[in-house]
Amino acid sequence: MTKGSLKYYFDSAREKAAKAHPEFKDQLKAFWLYDLRAKAADDTSAEKGDQAAADxxxxxxxxxxxxxxLRRGKKVAPTR
Structure with a gap:
């Protein structure tokens, strides 16, 4: 799959989700494919280290x- 086709399908899915769930339209429009890449890096870094995320x-x-x-925030205790 090319980068262009992946972007096309991601954008199409995001548009369909925004139409199906108008209450989340603004949040869905603000979500980009780049965010998934960062999420994968964060999860990998948390489990296997920063070098594994870079790899x-x-x-x-x-x-x-x-x-x-890497976007992970500082871990905090629950308020309740």
Whole structure:
């Protein structure tokens, strides 16, 4: 699958979801394919380390992954 066709299918699915669930339209429109890449990097980093996330994304330097893709926030305790 090419990058263009993946983007096309992702955008189509996002549009269909926004039509089916208008109450989430703004959140769905704000969600990009790039967000899935960052999520995969975050999950991999949390389980296997930052270098594994860099390897998954094909980055030679782990600093690229940290700078552009790792988004996990600080863990906090529940309020209740």
């Amino acid at each position: 998954l994304l094909g980055h030679i330097d782990v600093r690229t992954t940290k700078r552009h893709y």
